[in-house]
Amino acid sequence: xxxxxxxxxxxxxxxxxxxxxxxxxxxxxxxxxxxxxxxxxxxxxxxxxxxxxxxxxxxxxxxxxxxxxxxxxxxxxxxxxxxxxxxxxxxxxxxxxxxxxxxxxxxxxxxxxxxxxxxxxxxxxxxxxxxxxxxxxxxxxxxxxxxxxxxxxxxxxxxxxxxxxxxxxxxxxxxxxxxxxxxxxxxxxxxxxxxxx
Amino acid sequence: xxxxxxxxxxxxxxxxxxxxxxxxxxxxxxxxxxxxxxxxxxxxxxxxxxxxxxxxxxxxxxxxxxxxxxxxxxxxxxxxxxxxxxxxxxxxxxxxxxxxxxxxxxxxxxxxxxxxxxxxxxxxxxxxxxxxxxxxxxxxxxxxxxxxxxxxxxxxxxxxxxxxxxxxxxxxxxxxxxxxxxxxxxxxxxxxxxxxx
DNA sequence: GTCTATACGCCGATAGAC
DNA sequence: GTCTATCGGCGTATAGAC
Numbered sequence: 001x002x003x004x005x006x007x008x009x010x011x012x013x014x015x016x017x018x019x020x021x022x023x024x025x026x027x028x029x030x031x032x033x034x035x036x037x038x039x040x041x042x043x044x045x046x047x048x049x050x051x052x053x054x055x056x057x058x059x060x061x062x063x064x065x066x067x068x069x070x071x072x073x074x075x076x077x078x079x080x081x082x083x084x085x086x087x088x089x090x091x092x093x094x095x096x097x098x099x100x101x102x103x104x105x106x107x108x109x110x111x112x113x114x115x116x117x118x119x120x121x122x123x124x125x126x127x128x129x130x131x132x133x134x135x136x137x138x139x140x141x142x143x144x145x146x147x148x149x150x151x152x153x154x155x156x157x158x159x160x161x162x163x164x165x166x167x168x169x170x171x172x173x174x175x176x177x178x179x180x181x182x183x184x185x186x187x188x189x190x191x192x193x194x195x196x197x
Numbered sequence: 198x199x200x201x202x203x204x205x206x207x208x209x210x211x212x213x214x215x216x217x218x219x220x221x222x223x224x225x226x227x228x229x230x231x232x233x234x235x236x237x238x239x240x241x242x243x244x245x246x247x248x249x250x251x252x253x254x255x256x257x258x259x260x261x262x263x264x265x266x267x268x269x270x271x272x273x274x275x276x277x278x279x280x281x282x283x284x285x286x287x288x289x290x291x292x293x294x295x296x297x298x299x300x301x302x303x304x305x306x307x308x309x310x311x312x313x314x315x316x317x318x319x320x321x322x323x324x325x326x327x328x329x330x331x332x333x334x335x336x337x338x339x340x341x342x343x344x345x346x347x348x349x350x351x352x353x354x355x356x357x358x359x360x361x362x363x364x365x366x367x368x369x370x371x372x373x374x375x376x377x378x379x380x381x382x383x384x385x386x387x388x389x390x391x392x393x394x
Numbered sequence: 395g396t397c398t399a400t401a402c403g404c405c406g407a408t409a410g411a412c
Numbered sequence: 413g414t415c416t417a418t419c420g421g422c423g424t425a426t427a428g429a430c
Contacts, residue, residue, distance in 0.1 A: 012413085028314040030227035033405060046406080048414045056406070112311055117225040126371050153372060154363070154379065158386050161362025166354045174323050175350060182351065189355050193390050209395080230423060245396045247425070 013052045015041045017066070020059045025108035029060060029118040060119055067106055072130040079133065085141030086191065092134065093163055093187050100167045100179040111168050134160075138194070148196045155194045162190040210249045212238045214263070217256045222305035226257060226315040257316055264303055269327040276330065282338030283388065289331065290360055290384050297364045297376040308365050331357075335391070345393045352391045359387040 019040035023032040034046035034056055043049070053059050078091035100107045109115075116122055125131055138155050141147035147155060166186045169175040175182065216237035220229040231243035231253055240246070250256050275288035297304045306312075313319055322328055335352050338344035344352060363383045366372040372379065 010413090028311060031314065034407090035405080043414075045415060047408085047416085050407070051413055114225060114309060114311060117228065124369065124371070150382070153366065154382070157363045157366050157372070158359050158383070161358040161360075162355050162390065163358075165358025165361065166351070169350070169354050172321065174321070175354070185347070185351070186355070189390050193359065193386050207395090231425090232423080240396075242397060243424080244398085244426085248395055253424070 010052065012041065012043065016043075016049060016052055016059065017063055021063055021105050021109060024060065024063070024113065025105040028113070057119065061122070063109065064115060064119060064122060067109060068128050068130060072128075072133070075130045075133050079137070084146065085137045085144065086146050086195070088137045089141070089159070089191065090187060092137075093183070093190070096163060096167060097179045097183045100170055104171055107167060108171055111164055112171065141194075145196060147194050150194075158193045159190050162186060162193060207249065209238065209240065213240075213246060213249055213256065214260055218260055218302050218306060221257065221260070221310065222302040225310070254316065258319070260306065261312060261316060261319060264306060265325050265327060269325075269330070272327045272330050276334070281343065282334045282341065283343050283392070285334045286338070286356070286388070287384060289334075290380070290387070293360060293364060294376045294380045297367055301368055304364060305368055308361055309368065338391075342393060344391050347391075355390045356387050359383060359390060 016037060020032070020037050023036055023040060027036075034049055037059070038044065038046045038049055041049075049059075053062070074095055075092065078095065079088055082088045082091055096107070110125070116124065126135075135152050135156055138147060138152045138159070142149055142152060142155070163186065166175070166182055167179060170177075170179045170182070213234060217229070217234050220233055220237060224233075231246055234256070235241065235243045235246055238246075246256075250259070271292055272289065275292065276285055279285045279288055293304070307322070313321065323332075332349050332353055335344060335349045335356070339346055339349060339352070360383065363372070363379055364376060367374075367376045367379070
């Protein structure tokens with residue numbers, strides 16, 4: 001909805017979003033002032049930001065939308081390239097581990113922030129296009145006999161509970177290696193938790 | 198450390214803590230003003246709070262300490278009453294599911310708030326007495342052959358990833374039954390994720 | 395121990411010059 | 413499109429009467 005007019009996206013707009021993402025991930029939304037964001041964007045005053053975004057919330061909204069959007073696209077691609085739900089889930093795990101190493105701020109935003117604390121109107125993650133599709137993948141896995149016959153939401157909770165919690169520990173530094181180092185082992189455990197044996 | 202002088206704990210002090218817990222869990226720390234807490238405590242003005250706590254942060258600090266303290270005591274009790282690590286973990290799962298149904302605010306505080314966003318000095322959960330003991334339980338389970346031989350921190354991530362994520366979904370309403378309804382099934386999955394077969 | 399009154403600062407937001 | 417100046421408000425916190 002906001003993206004249409006973003007065809008004219010300025011570079012500074014992106015810089016603002018990037019700076020905000022980093023700061024939100026690092027200090028949280030409420031500990032980040034517009035002044036902070038301005039400084040981190042190479043702008044000198046907070047006022048200039050209002051030329052790009054109506055208000056602070058809109059920055060977070062745009063950020064959230066962008067992340068969900070590109071996530072959704074990635075999920076589509078993964079679904080297109082793989083047919084079995086085990087392969088599709090594997091692709092998603094692959095993506096999440098890569099993101100954790102390459103764009104930790106994004107994963108921090110998704111996994112560690114309580115988004116509806118500062119975006120009360122935002123859809124919960126589970127009602128989001130990308131995540132609806134993920135549940136669908138699980139549902140398919142069940143009907144095709146790859147995944148055991150339990151409530152798909154529960155299967156989702158189990159599978160991504162393992163994945164997300166592991167990534168969270170990487171992000172906080174509780175686990176000291178790169179996410180990649182834990183990937184294959186973690187995938188196996190997570191998959192076995194829901195796979196039909 | 199704060200508890201020593203809390204022998205003289207007033208009733209209103211407890212009411213403030215209780216109100217704060219509810220509000221923090223519901224709206225988050227930054228969306229909760231001292232005025233909110235005062236109102237919810239049966240007090241009329243925020244100023245009165247300063248007679249019980251030096252400042253807002255101290256309320257959250259006391260809350261966090263209390264929760265961790267009683268958690269630690271519960272873990273001790275569970276360890277005392279059970280010898281095998283499978284039994285001990287089962288006891289802890291039992292406790293967490295009960296807490297989710299009986300004191301959701303407590304679990305919300307523990308699982309859904311980014312505590313060090315408003316308590317920058319606070320120890321991360323994993324460095325906390327209760328959680329150190331839990332990792333110890335896992336370590337014992339490994340050396341006694343009940344749990345498969347992997348990094349105890351990883352085992353912890355897997356096991357509680359499943360548990361916590363399931364409880365999180367109960368707390369947000371994404372899963373619509375009481376936590377109890379999912380307990381036995383979830384325990385089995387979580388345990389199998391780390392148990393030696 | 396709770397109230398009234400008040401101070402203070404910070405931040406979000408607007409107006410308008412350049 | 414970025415700046416300066418400035419406003420208003422809210423929330424924390426203090427001082428002091430009762």
